[in-house]
Structures are given as structure tokens and as C-alpha cells.
């Protein structure tokens with residue numbers, strides 16, 4: 001029947017167990033069917049096959065998580081000697097028992113069941129974790145002389161069990177040649193085979209002899225002695241490996257003995273003794289010496305040194321490995337088996353704990369990867385606590401379960417696991433620091449820019465260096481806070497010193513760049529300021545040329561007219577303005593915390609740009625139309641006004657030619673003077689080279705790229721200082737001279753004409769003719785009283801006007817009124833035209849046509865620059 005069931009069970013593809021009542025239960029069924037493991041689990045079946053359901057059984061019986069807190073007992077003995085009966089009574093198991101009428105083997109292979117007798121005291125419940133193995137009886141008729149299985153099962157039992165119960169009839173004691181002695185010889189032999197390596201670390205085992213049908217006629221002590229004598233003799237007869245020749249049986253085994261009365265004849269006494277014996281398997285442990293050999297009838301049987309130190313969760317795998325080695329007749333090397341088990345279990349445990357780790361960490365990894373893919377690394381909230389908790393739980397859970405296994409393997413596997421999870425955590429940690437770095441630098445840059453803008457809006461001068469200092473501090477604090485929150489205690493890689501260093505370096509770079517930008521803006525403002533000042537002061541100097549009496553109220557020095565010193569005055573004004581600007585620039589730049597080099601470069605650039613600005617301003621003033629106008633004004637001033645500044649009224653007797661020639665020659669001397677920028681003292685160009693100074697060593701290509709080359713300073717540009725200071729070349733000079741002369745000639749002709757016009761007289765005969773021809777009309781007026789009265793009133797009016805000299809003021813009033821009306825009209829027309837591009841073009845064209853186009857363009861440009869300059873003055 002049983003053979004048939006086994007055959008059936010093999011035909012099932014799903015793993016399963018065969019219940020002792022002849023049912024096959026699949027693993028799934030077994031999990032749900034409480035009766036599936038009613039009789040325990042058949043660890044090794046009759047065909048010597050290992051049952052992989054052992055692990056499931058242990059889980060169902062709640063043993064898997066017991067760690068080392070479980071015990072294993074095997075029972076040996078001849079078949080049908082009541083072994084199963086004894087175990088069932090002792091542990092409440094339900095191993096199959098032979099019916100009284102039969103005499104055949106019931107236990108096949110090796111069965112295992114958990115103790116079912118629950119301890120009354122809950123504190124001692126853990127002592128209930130006793131696993132009992134019922135081993136197929138020896139000497140069975142079915143197996144005959146083939147004792148192969150007996151040896152294999154002995155090996156298996158010794159490799160796993162702490163206590164070996166040897167079931168023996170009282171009448172068998174002393175029968176040295178009996179079946180039991182053969183069994184014990186086998187046990188001793190395999191023990192030597194298993195544990196010969198190191199006497200000190202070899203686990204001891206307890207051989208618990210239960211003497212059945214103990215009559216009591218021979219005292220138990222005598223039976224014990226007899227048995228021990230026999231055992232020692234067997235031990236002595238064994239050929240022992242080298243080094244163990246003198247070992248005794250007590251080096252490996254402890255012994256305990258118990259006699260049980262006949263079950264059939266003295267059932268009550270039997271039950272009472274079994275009960276008594278059962279308590280010994282559940283009692284607390286006592287010292288070894290107390291409870292073995294002789295005083296064996298009391299005290300617990302389980303000692304720590306009997307334990308095979310296989311954690312409960314690895315027992316099934318270990319047992320399978322052991323059996324595999326045994327069945328394949330390989331040398332059973334328990335330490336290796338334990339290492340293999342440790343490797344297997346540690347890997348299994350690691351996989352288990354990594355599942356929980358993944359659940360906690362993968363969402364963060366995904367988010368981080370997403371951010372990186374999008375090119376905007378994210379600072380992940382809650383990452384630190386999640387990493388710390390995941391790492392701690394993973395390692396702790398691993399440690400709890402895996403530390404029970406082979407220490408070396410455990411340490412190795414722990415390091416492996418640590419390495420694995422740390423690689424991922426480290427990547428997350430660095431990703432987080434990287435994101436915090438990027439976000440921090442961006443935030444810092446924005447914060448500084450915003451603070452600068454706010455400062456600019458307020459109008460007050462802001463302290464750039466202070467802003468940078470404060471924002472740097474805040475940025476570092478933010479970074480450190482984030483980094484600290486992401487630290488993982490205990491992880492060797494968990495520090496951010498290097499990252500912080502890099503971050504600080506980047507902040508310094510960004511603040512350096514911001515400072516350079518700020519310096520550029522400052523430089524631009526200062527340059528505009530210089531340009532504005534120069535536009536005013538240089539413009540004034542040139543305007544004063546028109547007055548012909550020297551500019552800016554400068555007194556004439558000695559024999560040199562003020563006009564001759566125009567360049568000196570411009571140079572001095574220029575130097576003073578730039579000096580002032582340099583002071584302003586240096587003050588502000590220092591407040592930016594700029595380095596000496598940076599300030600030097602800034603000043604050097606400022607001087608060069610200022611010179612270019614001056615030159616442009618001078619060129620603007622010297623534009624052909626402009627200059628011609630000024631020369632003409634200068635000439636007219638000298639020609640039309642006398643030394644006292646009173647306008648001349650030309651009379652024919654005046655020396656118009658002489659005055660004209662002097663005025664013209666005087667003005668003509670200005671042309672060569674103005675065409676070159678020369679200082680009057682030594683008639684040499686200004687010391688531009690010296691004034692600009694050496695190029696600072698820290699100048700970069702970027703600093704130089706927007707600079708205009710200056711002749712005499714940048715020799716390599718091929719322009720000399722002389723060329724630099726030449727405002728008008730010879731051709732232009734000549735052209736200007738010709739045009740000026742023409743203009744002057746025009747003024748002269750006009751003067752001449754007005755002198756001649758002043759002396760034209762009416763001939764006397766004209767009056768006689770007028771009297772003769774108008775006699776009748778005269779007479780009519782004199783005779784008509786109304787006409788005469790009117791004439792009289794006119795005469796009186798004329799006389800009064802003449803006497804009070806009222807003619808001049810009246811004419812002036814008329815003249816002023818008409819001029820004002822004209823100006824008003826002009827202004828309105830100009831405003832109207834200037835409101836559109838076409839109008840402006842029309843003004844320029846008409847001005848060009850009259851020789852005043854450049855003047856107009858320049859004036860409107862000046863207006864624009866003046867407006868900008870007014871704004872800039874506020875900034876610096």
C-alpha cells in the first residue's frame with residue numbers, strides 16, 4: 001500500500017508530502033490542511049529521498065524563527081521496540097505505531113515532528129521547540145543484512161541531533177553481540193568520522209538509554225555499568241584516526257539512563273514513568289556534571305554544547321545538504337556544510353532584506369534619475385531619514401537573522417550587503433549634494449543680483465561686498481543643512497567635506513564673476529560720467545572760441561592770448577575730471593571687495609576710455625561745419641566789435657580793410673592751433689603714454705577687446721602720438737582756411753556796403769522840384785483848417801518825439817515784439833517738425849543747405865548725451 005502511495009506521490013509534479021495515513025498532500029494543500037502534517041513530516045522516505053517540504057513544515061510549526069532556540073532529539077533502536085510509542089507518549093506526537101497484533105516495521109525512513117506537549121508555564125514555552133526524529137528501526141526483516149541505511153541515518157542523526165535516545169529492552173542489556181551494540185558501534189564510528197577534526201570544538205552528544213520493560217529485579221545502576229562497559233569495549237575496538245588513539249568515549253558522549261516498566265503489564269506505572277521522563281526534556285538546564293552519568297534521573301537534558309548551532313531557519317537547507325553528502329557517499333565535512341549553509345542562508349536573508357530596502361529607496365532613485373534626465377537635479381525631501389532608516393533596518397534585519405550562521409561567512413556577506421546598499425545610497429547621497437550644489441549656486445547668484453537691484457532701486461549706495469558675504473554665508477548654511485540632513489550615520493562615505501569645499505569654490509567663482517560684472521557696470525557708469533563732464537567743459541571751451549575773447553573766463557596770461565591756451569585748459573580739465581572719476585571708481589570698487597589688481601585694471605581702462613571720449617568730444621567740436629561756424633563767430637566778434645566790446649557802425653571814413661585784415665589774420669592763426677592737441681608750455685603733445693600708465697600685468701584679453709587703440713600708447717597699432725593728437729590734417733586745414741576766408745569776405749563786403757549805404761544824400765534840386773510840383777497841394781493843406789490842424793498836431797508830435805528822444809525806444813519795442821513773434825513761430829514749427837522722423841530729416845536737410853546741419857545734429861545728440869549723463873550722475 002505504502003509503495004503504491006510513494007509511486008503516486010512521484011507522479012505528482014508539484015512538491016508534496018505523503019501523510020502517514022496514506023494521503024498525498026501538495027505543498028499548497030498542506031499549508032491549508034491542518035491534518036496534512038498530523039504525523040509529522042517524513043524527512044527521508046523509504047527510498048532515501050529527502051523531502052523538501054521540511055522547511056514548510058518548520059514554518060507551519062512556528063519553528064523557523066526560533067533561531068537557536070530549538071532542540072532536536074533522535075530515537076534509535078531495533079524495530080518494533082516501541083520507539084514510536086515512547087515518543088508519542090513523551091512528546092504528544094502522532095508517529096505511526098504498529099498494531100499490537102502485527103509484527104512488522106511501521107516506521108520507514110526518518111520522520112520528524114514537533115513536540116506537542118505544551119508547557120504550562122508560558123515563560124518556558126520556548127522549551128517546547130523540541131523536534132523529534134523517529135528513525136527507522138534497525139535489524140528489520142525488510143532490510144535484512146543491508147545496514148547501509150542504518151549507517152546513513154546514524155550519520156544524519158548525529159550531524160543534526162543533540163540527544164540520541166537509544167531504545168533497548170532490558171533483556172538485551174549485556175548482549176554484547178546483539179543488534180543494539182552493532183548500532184552503537186556504527187554511531188561511534190560515524191561520530192569519529194564527523195567530529196575527529198578538533199576535539200575541543202567537536203559538539204558533544206547525549207546518549208540517552210531508555211531501558212524498556214525494566215523489571216527492577218536488576219538495579220538500574222548495574223544495567224548502566226554493564227552498558228557502559230560494553231560501550232567502552234566497543235569504543236576500544238574501533239580503529240581511531242591518528243592523534244585520537246587514546247581518546248575515550250566520554251570525550252564525545254554523555255550518557256543518561258532511564259528504565260521504563262512494561263507497558264502491557266504495568267500500564268499505569270509505565271505512564272507515570274513516561275510522564276516523569278517527559279519532564280526532563282522540558283526542564284531548565286543544569287550543569288553537565290549534575291545531570292549525566294548516574295544522577296540522570298533528574299535535571300534537563302539539553303546542554304548548550306550539544307547544540308549543533310544550526311539556526312532554525314537554515315535547518316531544512318542544512319539537513320538537505322547533509323543528506324545529499326551522505327547519500328552520495330561523500331566525506332561529510334560538517335564545517336564546510338555549515339559554511340555552505342551560511343552562504344546560502346546569508347544570500348537568502350540578504351535578498352529578503354534588500355526587498356524592503358528597495359521599497360524604501362527605489363522611489364528616491366527614480367525621482368533623482370528623472371531630475372538628472374531633465375537636466376535639473378532635484379533636492380529630494382525626506383531622503384536623509386529614508387536612507388538612514390533603510391540602511392539601519394536592512395543591516396539590523398540581516399544581522400538578526402544571519403549572524404547565527406558561520407561567523408566568517410556572515411561577516412563576508414554582511415560586508416557584501418553593506419557594499420551593495422552603500423553603493424546605491426552613496427549615489428543618492430552624492431546626487432542629493434550635487435542637486436543642492438546646483439540649486440545653491442543658482443539661488444546665490446539670484447540672491448546677490450536681487451539684492452544689488454534692490455540697492456540700486458533704493459538709490460542709496462549699497463555694499464556689494466557685504467551682500468556677497470551675507471549671501472555666501474546663507475548659501476553655505478543652506479548647503480550644509482541639506483547635507484547634514486542627508487548624512488547616513490555609520491556609513492564610511494557619509495561626509496560632505498569635499499563637496500562643501502567644491503561648493504565654496506564655486507560660490508567664490510560665481511561671486512567673482514558677479515563682482516567683475518558689477519565692476520564693469522561701475523566702469524561704464526564712471527565712463528559715462530566722464531563723458532558727460534567732458535562734454536560740458538570741453539564744449540564750453542570751444543564755444544568760448546566764438547566770442548573771440550578766450551574761454552571759460554580764463555584770463556589772458558602775459559603775452560599769450562587765452563585762445564592759445566585752449567589745449568592746456570582742456571587737458572587740465574580732462575586730467576582733473578578723470579582724477580575725480582578715478583577716485584569715485586576706486587571708492588566703489590573697494591566696497592566691492594575688489595582686489596588691487598582688479599582696481600588697477602579698472603583704472604587703466606577708465607583712463608584709456610576717458611582719453612578716447614575726450615578725443616571724440618574734440619572731434620565732434622571740430623567737425624567742419626561746427627568749426628567754421630566758430631571761426632566765423634570768432635572773426636565777426638573781432639571785426640564787428642571794438643576793443644570795448646561795442647558794436648561798430650561802419651562809416652565810410654572807417655579803416656574797414658585794416659580791421660578786417662587784423663580780425664581775419666587773428667582768426668586764421670586759430671586753425672593751426674586747433675588742428676593739433678598741443679600744450680602751450682613746450683608746444684608738445686600731452687604726455688599720454690605717461691598719463692595712461694603701464695598696462696597692468698593682470699589684464700586679460702577680455703579686458704582689452706573693447707578698447708580703442710591710442711597712438712603713442714599702443715605703439716604696436718602703428719599710430720604715433722603725433723597722429724593721435726592731430727585733429728585736423730593739412731587738407732582739412734586748407735579747405736577750412738579757404739571756406740573761412742570766403743565767409744569772412746562775405747562779412748567784409750556786407751560791412752562795406754552798410755558803410756556806403758549810410759552816406760547816400762538827396763540832391764538839393766530835388767527839394768526845389770518837390771516844392772514847385774507840390775505847391776498847389778501845400779497851399780490846399782495850409783488853407784484847409786482841418787488839414788492844417790492835422791499838420792500842426794503832427795508837427796508838435798514830431799517836435800516832442802525829437803525833444804524827448806522817444807524814437808529809439810519805440811523802434812526797439814516794435815523790433816522786440818516782432819522778434820519774439822518770429823522766435824515763437826520758429827519754435828512751434830521746430831517742435832512740430834521734431835515730432836516726426838520726416839520732420840527731423842527736413843530740419844537736417846535745410847540746416848545742411850544753410851551750412852548748419854552738423855550743428856543741428858550735434859546739438860540734438862548733445863541733448864541726448866546730456867540726458868543720459870544726468871541719469872548717470874545719480875548712479876555714481
Ligand SMILES: Nc1nc2c(ncn2[C@@H]2O[C@H](COP(=O)(O)OP(=O)(O)OP(=O)(O)O)[C@@H](O)[C@H]2O)c(=O)[nH]1
Nearest residue numbers: 079080081082083084085098100105106107137263
Ligand atoms: N513489551 C512492550 N511492548 C511495547 C511497549 N511499547 C510498545 N509496545 C508494543 O510494541 C509494538 C511496536 O510498537 P512501535 O511503537 O510501533 O514500535 P517501533 O519501534 O516504533 O516500531 P518500528 O518503528 O517499526 O521500528 C506495538 O505493538 C506496541 O504496542 C513496551 O513498553 N513493552
